[in-house]
Amino acid sequence: MNVKYFALAGLALVAVGLIGDAVLADTPGETAFRNRCGNCHSLKPGAFSIAPDLTGVIGRKAGSAMGYQYSPALRDAGFVWTPEKLMEWLASPHNTVQQTEMPFPRLESEKERAAIIEFLNQRHAK
Numbered sequence: 001m002n003v004k005y006f007a008l009a010g011l012a013l014v015a016v017g018l019i020g021d022a023v024l025a026d027t028p029g030e031t032a033f034r035n036r037c038g039n040c041h042s043l044k045p046g047a048f049s050i051a052p053d054l055t056g057v058i059g060r061k062a063g064s065a066m067g068y069q070y071s072p073a074l075r076d077a078g079f080v081w082t083p084e085k086l087m088e089w090l091a092s093p094h095n096t097v098q099q100t101e102m103p104f105p106r107l108e109s110e111k112e113r114a115a116i117i118e119f120l121n122q123r124h125a126k
Helices: 004-024 028-034 085-093 110-123
Strands: none
Touching: 028 110, 085 110
16 A cells, blocks of 8 residues: 555544544533533423523523423513523523522623523524
């Protein structure tokens, strides 16, 4: 066999490996979502554990994911989830909807909140 052939084949495998790693690498928002939200929220439609799934949350009326039992306060909140409303919510859920039953106190980092919202908006919008 030709040495050039093996060298090119080796470079191709390395390139494919690097591209594959880049494609599989988490974005900052995905990492933040997994670390801050993923223990309770799913990104699979209709998959509820402790909390509703967040697929399509941006553009959805608060408290309206089918099949999830929301607190009356969130069910009756009367707003639609927008990036701005999510920013407010993640900064302080209990200031956004005072009687919410969500046990999460707040996410202090504005940068982390913005990354999560961007992730949800880009990959999981309605």
